[in-house]
Amino acid sequence: MLEVKNLVFHPLENGLEKSIIEDVSFTVEDGEMLVITGPNGGGKSTLAKLMMGIETPDEGSIFMDGEDISHYRIDERANAGIGFAFQQPPRFKGMTVRRLLSLAAGCELPENKCCDYLSGVGLCAREYLDREVDNTLSGGEMKRLEIATVLAKPHKICIFDEPEAGIDLWSFSMLVKQFEQLHADKKESLILISHQERIIQMADRIMVVKDGKIEALDTKEKVLPGLMNEDIGCVCMNASHKA
Ligand SMILES: Nc1ncnc2c1ncn2[C@@H]1O[C@H](COP(=O)(O)OP(=O)(O)OP(=O)(O)O)[C@@H](O)[C@H]1O
Numbered sequence: 001m002l003e004v005k006n007l008v009f010h011p012l013e014n015g016l017e018k019s020i021i022e023d024v025s026f027t028v029e030d031g032e033m034l035v036i037t038g039p040n041g042g043g044k045s046t047l048a049k050l051m052m053g054i055e056t057p058d059e060g061s062i063f064m065d066g067e068d069i070s071h072y073r074i075d076e077r078a079n080a081g082i083g084f085a086f087q088q089p090p091r092f093k094g095m096t097v098r099r100l101l102s103l104a105a106g107c108e109l110p111e112n113k114c115c116d117y118l119s120g121v122g123l124c125a126r127e128y129l130d131r132e133v134d135n136t137l138s139g140g141e142m143k144r145l146e147i148a149t150v151l152a153k154p155h156k157i158c159i160f161d162e163p164e165a166g167i168d169l170w171s172f173s174m175l176v177k178q179f180e181q182l183h184a185d186k187k188e189s190l191i192l193i194s195h196q197e198r199i200i201q202m203a204d205r206i207m208v209v210k211d212g213k214i215e216a217l218d219t220k221e222k223v224l225p226g227l228m229n230e231d232i233g234c235v236c237m238n239a240s241h242k243a
């Protein structure tokens, strides 16, 4: 179980404190899928980065299975079982897709395993294995590759920041199947940050983050009707289609 307690993040901007995350607390149960949604600039990615140790909170703590991991570095959190896929994946010039997958898996992956992970996100291994992870890959290719690297290793909890961004409809359907399978296996907890109705529909619970605060956090059945009725603002794609 992941437990986030009273996180506060007030970075300095031009010498002035900016309030980005305000006293946010929530838990993610084992095997649960929590979907975080909310308006642009609400603080979702920042919250994810605070969980992964990419940003450092001013206050608050994070526990995994009862252990305080607040002081852990990024690599220590990864070793403790947190997987992370960025909203905008970083590129690694000079590194091949094959090498990146092996690094992500933590062992030298045989070619057939690399192929499995790539085909799981709709990428043809023959075309991609020896390509460099540089800016010759399109945005959608990078997103799918990054998701494959997270899927290449078992985790306790995986955080995917807008996995749908820039992905074509066919590949998106494959990703949805991957998430459904991970969720059905119940071996990993999932945090999906998304504006996509089809992903939001998969959630056990939905958390709406707005202005750095939790605007709503409850079961899908309780939160979704509010999203559809736009009580919480225009936060999800297709929100105009009433349930
Ligand atoms: N280190 C920082 N210093 C100053 N401002 C920051 C910093 N990190 C994030 N912000 C600001 O915090 C706000 C929240 O950003 P964040 O990326 O978390 O939003 P988001 O909810 O993920 O939005 P989106 O849906 O567009 O991805 C934004 O206004 C952003 O510019």
Ligand SMILES: [Mg+2]
Binding pocket: 044, 045, 046, 087, 161
């Ligand atoms: Mg974001």
